[in-house]
Amino acid sequence: MKEVARKVSLPTSSTHRILTTMQKQRFVRFDSATMFWHVGVQAFTVGNSFARSRDMVTLAMPAMRRLVKATGETANFFVMDGSEVVCMAQVQSQQLVRAISRPGGGAEMHRSAAGKAILAHMHDDEVAALIEQAGMPRYTDHTIVSPQALATELATIRRQGFSVDNEEFSLGLRCIAAPVHDETSAVHAAVSIAGPSSRITQSRIEALSELVIHCAKVVTTEFGGKA
Secondary structure (H helix, E strand, O other): OHHHHHHHOOOHHHHHHHHHHHHHOOOEEEEOOOOEEEEOHHHHHHHHHHHHHHHHHHHHHHHHHHHHHHHOOEEEEEEEEOOEEEEEEEEOOOOOOOOOOOOOOEEEHHHOHHHHHHHOOOOHHHHHHHHHHHOOOOOOOOOOOOHHHHHHHHHHHHHHOOEEEEOOOOOOEEEEEEEEEOOOOOEEEEEEEEEEOOOOOHHHHHHHHHHHHHHHHHHHHHOOOOO
């Protein structure tokens, strides 16, 4: 304990409290026989998830570049992180007016096309738990702010295979997303395109969605996933 405290430059009491908390979450474990602390299984799980996400980004980039070329809009790769989706990678449009998301930036799932694409493939109780945790704050007049309206939206997404952020994140911005499946058919990631609503018009959504769905299927296949 003293050695750990010394290495992290914290008092022994604070170090013990932090380690005890981490032990409860299985990030570390204490071996009473040797009196040593060791890395726990949860740390491996989180690290492995991050590594898998990075692998998915590498595999997704070629398909995302083709998506940008086909649509003229910015392509993004999002992964689920707690109650948010986080942008892991982006290929920017060459248009003068374009949508840019900072890689590493997050957004609440209920107001994001990528977030809704993931939510649509989760169990109802999981969705309810996320809503209870994060709430459904309003950002624009188009933001979905009721669980009932969200449930209806998610049913539509499951049926059509893609989701739309119809100026729910920011006025003047539209996004279209499709889910990326892993080897167990679970969905923890999504591919999206984003651009001004003046270009991603309602009349173009159907055609653009087909391109986004195709990109997501390619990434799913490259990753060894199955829908």
